[in-house]
Amino acid sequence: xxxxxxxxxxxxxxxxxxxxxxxxxxxxxxxxxxxxxxxxxxxxxxxxxxxxxxxxxxxxxxxxxxxxxxxxxxxxxxxxxxxxxxxxxxxxxxxxxxxxxxxxxxxxxxxxxxxxxxxxxxxxxxxxxxxxxxxxxxxxxxxxxxxxxxxxxxxxxxxxxxxxxxxxxxxxxxxxxxxxxxxxxxxxxxxxxxxxxxxxxxxxxxxxxxx
Numbered sequence: 736x737x738x739x740x741x742x743x744x745x746x747x748x749x750x751x752x753x754x755x756x757x758x759x760x761x762x763x764x765x766x767x768x769x770x771x772x773x774x775x776x777x778x779x780x781x782x783x784x785x786x787x788x789x790x791x792x793x794x795x796x797x798x799x800x801x802x803x804x805x806x807x808x809x810x811x812x813x814x815x816x817x818x819x820x821x822x823x824x825x826x827x828x829x830x831x832x833x834x835x836x837x838x839x840x841x842x843x844x845x846x847x848x849x850x851x852x853x854x855x856x857x858x859x860x861x862x863x864x865x866x867x868x869x870x871x872x873x874x875x876x877x878x879x880x881x882x883x884x885x886x887x888x889x890x891x892x893x894x895x896x897x898x899x900x901x902x903x904x905x906x907x908x909x910x911x912x913x914x915x916x917x918x919x920x921x922x923x924x925x926x927x928x929x930x931x932x933x934x935x936x937x938x939x940x941x942x943x944x945x946x
Contacts, residue, residue, distance in 0.1 A: 748848055749847060751871070751877070752875060753872050753875040754854040755879070756856075757892055758915055759799055761883075763799070765881060766796070766828055770782060770824065773823070779823050781807070781822040782796060782805065782827075783806060785809065785810075786809060788828070812836040815840050816844070823850065825844055825850070826853075827841070828854050828855075830854065830868060831855040831867070834867070838870045838871055856895060857880070859895075883915035885915060894917070894921035896913065896914050
């Protein structure tokens with residue numbers, strides 16, 4: 736998707752682009768590609784990611800295929816407004832981990848004439864909309880949904896299935912914790928997880944009763 740040349744050159748304006756999908760779908764790779772194209776066009780860019788994401792490097796955004804671009808870690812979305820000085824393009828990775836204020840921040844930046852490019856998971860490991868991503872997708876001019884390949888069926892994958900039994904919403908990890916699954920494979924895996932949980936609870940209740 737090539738969005739570098741708006742049709743109205745007389746008006747200074749910005750917009751929001753959202754790149755979303757499951758884990759291992761190439762979201763960060765696409766974000767980096769667009770940002771580097773902006774650099775080639777001599778645009779001043781700033782790149783941000785949430786402080787919680789320290790899987791690869793504190794100062795770099797890194798894709799699964801090891802592409803990188805320098806970034807700034809921020810603990811809250813509002814800090815992006817403070818740090819975005821005189822830039823023309825802003826990149827934001829792992830947007831699902833930011834607080835809801837990220838939506839207002841991105842709209843503020845776009846209204847100031849800045850091109851805002853956002854990448855993030857659209858669904859969590861349970862298949863539910865993730866954090867501020869639905870609102871970002873609703874207010875964006877452009878939404879690109881990228882897809883991985885299902886590790887079970889080889890079909891297109893939309894879901895990020897967590898392989899471990901940990902239930903917290905945020906669990907940073909790579910292929911050791913997650914795998915991309917198609918709808919059918921995810922439904923099968925989720926049903927198996929729920930059945931396993933029911934059996935575990937029943938076993939606990941029986942043990943408690945016998946005591």
